[in-house]
Amino acid sequence: MKLYVTVGLPASGKSTWSKNKARENKNLVIINRDSFRTMLKGDYNMLPFGYSMEKLVTRLERGAIVSAMDYGMI
Secondary structure: OOOOOOOOOOOOOHHHHHHHHHHHOOOOOOOOHHHHHHHHOOOHHHOOOOOOHHHHHHHHHHHHHHHHHHOOOO
């Protein structure tokens, strides 16, 4: 079980690196904050008052990581 965490400036190649790594290893799980943002795009007014989109993205990201670990995927 391995966990890769990419950190860097926007457009620094994190997603490209991840996609290339996934081509090498078909069992790799990619958890990407941008993917959650894309899924959630829509009416941000649906969020409770004072609740930021980034806070929701963080909760989804953490949940995805924990779920992948629970199922032995990472």
